[in-house]
Amino acid sequence: MGEREPRRTPIFFMSVIIFMLIMSLAALLLAIEAYLVQGKLEIINIILSASALFLATYMFIQIRRRSISLGFETLKVSTIIQCLKCDYRNVREFEKGDYILRDAGSCPKCGGTLIIHSIFRESKEKD
């Protein structure tokens, strides 16, 4: 299983982004200069500057690596222990070896048999 790691530095796209930013800055400077020297508002240069800035930002967002979630998050899993005779019920954290309907000793309230009634995780996701 010794295949190569995918390349991580997007040099080409970083160059394009830098080029776009330079063009945006140049268009903006030209617009400012025209306004100061001739007193006219150069809409074309302002639009060009804004669109180059937008394009550079868009490309940067596209190539930006998302934070790596590997699906190995620790989930909070609970075990519910219940008495078969009375209403005794205890919730604790899941322990290795727990399974549903496993005997869990005797009830501290009535001496009846305790069983693991259910095991579940608290879910954060919305349906």
Add this chain to the structure above:
Amino acid sequence: METAVDMQVTLQVSTDWLFQLIWILAFIFIWVYGQKIQTILTLKEIEGSLSRLKNMRDRGRQTVISTIKEIGKPAEDPTPRVDRLLEHVDIEPVSLDPTGIIRRLEHIIDVRDFRLKEEVRQMAPQADETQINNLTNVLEAALALNHVYKVVRHYYLMGKKTLSFYVILQIQMLLPLIMRESEAFANALKAFTLGQPIGDGAGALVAARLMHGNEKRLIAQDTIVSETQIEGRKAYVIKAKGPGGNVGKPGEAIKQILEEEEGKVALIIMIDAAQKLEGEKAGEVAEGVGVAIGGPGVDKYKVEEIATKYKVPLSAILIKESIEDVVSTMRKEIVDGAEEAIDRIKRIIRESTKEGDIVIIAGVGNTIGIAQ
């Protein structure tokens, strides 16, 4: 003074021209190479996902090896054997002549299950039956992650080689779904390692609740049945043998009971987890008719055949959950859904059968973490 201003204006006009020329060239470049740029951007996106898939695959492989070492205490290093098993392939039976395809498919599935369990048994000599079943489940989840990674890598490399927008587009469109499923399998590794009940076991949980405290017997491979009284009717409750990771053979079990009772069964009720649609709530319960069993179709076919032969009505109760929930540790909503399913079973029995009738109730799904 005026000459200096004139010169400045002339300079600005020529700079403007040069600047506009650069813009026009840039525009032509994007016009000609736009799709290529988009293709490379898409490849970058796939590359990121591929990197995540590779991490999941490697972590899965590592989990299998460490769990086998921890539980099975093997004499030799299981790594080469695990690597070999991760490349395991199943070849489907030929479908050109469909006669008897179900029987042939069942045989291949049985051989596969037997082979995987035997391999795990040899790698983990100290593991008991429950642990062998759980380890087999861990191995299957790692196998699925490895397969997904390799398929995505195939399309990525194909796209990179050909720079064909349409090859890349195919995988890019499916990538969100593939990632969701892979993350579910990555979470499943933990559940299988610890032997926690998973969402797929919703049907098995319902059956376990109904048969708890009654006599049980083995009716088919890894499948148990228990006789109980529900609402004054004799009920045969079927589930896979737990608490190890098993799905059993519910189809075979139903067939056996119907043969034993010579078809004198008033109703078959099957309970299974079903994939919910977006917008539906996890744990929602739905009712219907038909055979509620997923998978390759062998058990479904058997139940349909035998129920049709004896003209036994089939009821289905489905507990809704997302694709991620199916192989992840069971959610609270699904446990609540299982409790609701029990009330529905009782209502269906009261409404559709008479006292003294015989009913079969089958809880379908992986029974990991659920005893009986």
